Amino acid sequence: MRPRMRIAAGARLAALTLAALAVLLPFVWIVAASFKYEIDITMGRLVFSPTIVHFDELLFSRGSDFLRNYANSFGVALVSTALCLSAGTLGAYALDRLDTPAWLRHALLGWSMLYYMTPQMTLVGSWYVLFRQVGLGESYTALVLTHTVMNLPMALWLMGAFLRDVPVELEEAARVDACGPVKTFTHVVLPLLRPGLLATGALLFIFSWNEFAVSLALTRNETATVPVALAKFAQDFDMKYGAMAAAATLSLLPALLLLLLATRSLVRGLTQGALK
Amino acid sequence: MSSIALRGLVRRFGAVTTLHGIDLEIADGAFVVLVGPSGCGKSTLLRLVAGLDQPSAGQVLMNGRVVNDLGPAERDVAMVFQNYSLYPHMTVRRNLAFGLENLRVPPGQIAERVDEAARVLELTALLERKPAQLSGGQRQRVAMGRAMVRQPQAFLFDEPLSNLDAQLRASMRVEIKKLHRRNGRTLVYVTHDQVEAMTLADIIVVMRTGRIEQAGSPAEVFERPANLFVAGFIGSPAMNLRAVERHDGAFTLGDDTLRMAAELAPAPARSLQRAVLGIRPDDLRPAAGAPVHWPRLTAAAKVVEPMGSECIVTLGAGPLELTARLHGRSLPSEGDALELAVDPATLHWFDPQSERALYP
Numbered sequence: 349m350r351p352r353m354r355i356a357a358g359a360r361l362a363a364l365t366l367a368a369l370a371v372l373l374p375f376v377w378i379v380a381a382s383f384k385y386e387i388d389i390t391m392g393r394l395v396f397s398p399t400i401v402h403f404d405e406l407l408f409s410r411g412s413d414f415l416r417n418y419a420n421s422f423g424v425a426l427v428s429t430a431l432c433l434s435a436g437t438l439g440a441y442a443l444d445r446l447d448t449p450a451w452l453r454h455a456l457l458g459w460s461m462l463y464y465m466t467p468q469m470t471l472v473g474s475w476y477v478l479f480r481q482v483g484l485g486e487s488y489t490a491l492v493l494t495h496t497v498m499n500l501p502m503a504l505w506l507m508g509a510f511l512r513d514v515p516v517e518l519e520e521a522a523r524v525d526a527c528g529p530v531k532t533f534t535h536v537v538l539p540l541l542r543p544g545l546l547a548t549g550a551l552l553f554i555f556s557w558n559e560f561a562v563s564l565a566l567t568r569n570e571t572a573t574v575p576v577a578l579a580k581f582a583q584d585f586d587m588k589y590g591a592m593a594a595a596a597t598l599s600l601l602p603a604l605l606l607l608l609l610a611t612r613s614l615v616r617g618l619t620q621g622a623l624k
Numbered sequence: 625m626s627s628i629a630l631r632g633l634v635r636r637f638g639a640v641t642t643l644h645g646i647d648l649e650i651a652d653g654a655f656v657v658l659v660g661p662s663g664c665g666k667s668t669l670l671r672l673v674a675g676l677d678q679p680s681a682g683q684v685l686m687n688g689r690v691v692n693d694l695g696p697a698e699r700d701v702a703m704v705f706q707n708y709s710l711y712p713h714m715t716v717r718r719n720l721a722f723g724l725e726n727l728r729v730p731p732g733q734i735a736e737r738v739d740e741a742a743r744v745l746e747l748t749a750l751l752e753r754k755p756a757q758l759s760g761g762q763r764q765r766v767a768m769g770r771a772m773v774r775q776p777q778a779f780l781f782d783e784p785l786s787n788l789d790a791q792l793r794a795s796m797r798v799e800i801k802k803l804h805r806r807n808g809r810t811l812v813y814v815t816h817d818q819v820e821a822m823t824l825a826d827i828i829v830v831m832r833t834g835r836i837e838q839a840g841s842p843a844e845v846f847e848r849p850a851n852l853f854v855a856g857f858i859g860s861p862a863m864n865l866r867a868v869e870r871h872d873g874a875f876t877l878g879d880d881t882l883r884m885a886a887e888l889a890p891a892p893a894r895s896l897q898r899a900v901l902g903i904r905p906d907d908l909r910p911a912a913g914a915p916v917h918w919p920r921l922t923a924a925a926k927v928v929e930p931m932g933s934e935c936i937v938t939l940g941a942g943p944l945e946l947t948a949r950l951h952g953r954s955l956p957s958e959g960d961a962l963e964l965a966v967d968p969a970t971l972h973w974f975d976p977q978s979e980r981a982l983y984p
C-alpha cells in the first residue's frame with residue numbers, strides 16, 4: 349500500500365472509531381452504572397465491585413412498579429405497531445397500486461409528512477382533553493391510538509418504499525393466473541413485503557417504546573410506560589442514579605433485539621429471483 | 625381454440641397516443657408475431673389482448689365475442705412475461721400450480737398437468753427449487769410451463785427471449801415452436817428481433833409508431849415489403865435502399881455506379897423521375913456467369929466479415945456504400961475489386977414521396 353493511501357485509511361479508521369465511541373460511550377456508562385453501588389456512581393469510580401442490587405430492587409421490591417411499566421410499554425407498543433403496520437401497508441398499497449389519482453396520492457402523502465413534522469407537544473393538550481371527554485382519559489386505548497396515529501405517516505412512507513420494490517408484473521402475472529385482488533395481496537404481495545414489514549415493524553415498535561411526552565400526559569400510575577417511569581427516578585431532592593441506570597439498561601433490551609432482527613431482514617434481498 | 629379480432633384499437637396515455645386504430649384478424653391456431661422497433665406499441669397491443677389494459681377506443685373480440693370488459697382470466701389467456709415474473713417466494717411446482725389452484729382445478733389433475741409440463745420442459749428435477757436458485761434459461765422454461773399447464777384459449781408471449789444469450793435463445797425458439805405445434809392454440813408473440821419473427825411466425829405484423837405497416841406471412845413480408853420501413857426493418861443484414869434518378873431512359877444509382885434500362889423497372893416506377901431502389905444483400909451476386917441483361921456494378925470490398933460458409937461485405941462503389949452477402953468457398957479479402965450483378969426481378973422499387981412499394 350502506498351504511504352498516502354495508508355494515511356487515508358488510518359484517518360478513516362480513526363474517524364469511524366471516534367464516531368462509534370461517541371455513540372457507544374453513553375451506553376457503556378449507563379450499563380456500567382447499573383451495576384455500581386450508589387457511592388461508586390457519585391464518586392465517579394471507573395473500577396468498582398459489581399452488584400445487582402438495583403435490578404433486584406427494580407424488579408422484586410414491593411414499592412417498584414417497574415414490571416408493570418414494562419408490561420404496559422410492551423402491550424402498547426405491540427398493539428400500536430400492529431395497528432399502524434396494517435393501516436400503513438393497506439394505505440400504501442391503495443395509494444400506490446390502485447387507481448388513485450396522482451394529485452390525491454401526493455396530497456395525502458404530503459399531508460401525512462406535514463403532520464409527522466408537527467411537534468407532538470402541540471397536540472398533547474388537545475388529545476388530553478379529547479380523551480377525557482370521551483371517557484378514555486389515562487387509558488391504554490388512548491395511548492395505543494395516539495401512538496398509532498403518530499407513527500402512521502412513517503409506516504405509510506416506509507411501506508410505500510418497500511412496496512415499490514415489489515414488481516407490478518408479479519401482480520399482473522397473478523391476474524393472468526386467475527387470482528383475485530384480495531388473494532393477490534395476501535398470497536403474492538404480502539409474502540414479498542415480509543422483510544419490509546419486519547423492518548418497519550421494528551422501527552414502529554421502538555418509536556412507541558421510547559415515546560415520552562404523550563405517554564406522560566395521557567397515563568396515570570397504573571398505565572405508565574417505561575420512559576414515564578424512568579423520569580420518576582429523578583425527583584427534586586432525590587436522584588436514584590443506580591435504579592435509573594438499571595431501568596434504562598432493561599429498557600434497551602427489546603429495542604436491541606428488534607434492531608438486530610430488522611437489520612437482517614433489511615439486508616436480505618427483497619425480491620430475489622422474481623425478475624430476470 | 626380461439627380466434628382473435630382487433631377492431632379500431634386506440635390506446636392513449638394522457639396526451640400521447642400509442643396505438644392509432646389497430647385492425648387485425650388472427651385466425652384460430654395461428655402463430656402471430658408482432659414485431660417492430662422499441663416504442664412502436666407492440667407490447668401495449670399485447671396487453672390489450674391480454675386484458676391487462678383497457679383500450680381508449682375500439683374492441684377486442686375473441687371467438688366473435690367482445691371481451692373488452694373481461695379480465696385476463698375470463699378471457700382464458702396465458703401470458704409469458706419479458707421478465708418471467710415468477711413468484712419468488714414459491715417453489716417451481718407452486719409457481720406452475722398457482723393458476724390452476726385459482727381456477728379450482730381438482731388437485732389430482734393439477735399434479736398431473738404440472739408433472740406433464742415439467743417433463744416436457746425438463747423441469748422435473750427443479751420442481752422443489754425457488755426461482756432464485758434457477759438459471760435464466762430455467763426460469764424462462766418455468767414461465768413457459770406456467771402458461772402451458774393452464775391449457776388456455778390463447779398464449780401471449782411478451783419478448784420472452786430477450787434476456788437470454790444467443791445460444792439459449794435459439795434453442796428456446798425451437799421449444800416455443802414445438803409448443804405451438806403440439807397444442808395448436810392461437811399464439812401471439814411480441815419481439816423486436818426480426819430473426820425471431822421470421823423463424824417463428826405464420827403471420828408477421830410489422831408495427832411502427834402505433835400503426836400496422838404490414839401484416840403477412842414471413843415470405844410475403846420479406847419478398848414483397850409494402851413500404852420503405854418494412855423493407856428496411858425485415859432482413860438481416862438490412863436491404864440496401866438507395867435513391868436512383870432517371871436519365872435518358874435509364875435509372876442510375878450514385879455516380880453511374882449501377883445503370884439499368886427503365887424497362888427493367890416495374891410499370892408504376894417507369895414514369896418516375898426519382899425512385900428508391902432496394903437490393904437485398906443476398907441478391908448481389910458475382911457477375912461471372914450472370915445473364916447479360918442483369919445490371920452490373922464494380923465495387924471495392926471495404927470491410928469483409930467472414931461467417932464460415934458466407935461473408936458479409938461492405939462495398940464501396942463510387943460515393944455509395946452497399947452491403948452484400950456472398951456465399952461460397954473463395955471469399956474476397958479487403959481491398960479486392962469485385963464485379964457484381966443483380967437479377968432485376970429481385971429488385972424492390974419504392975415511391976420516394978409516399979414510401980410505398982411499387983410492384984408490377
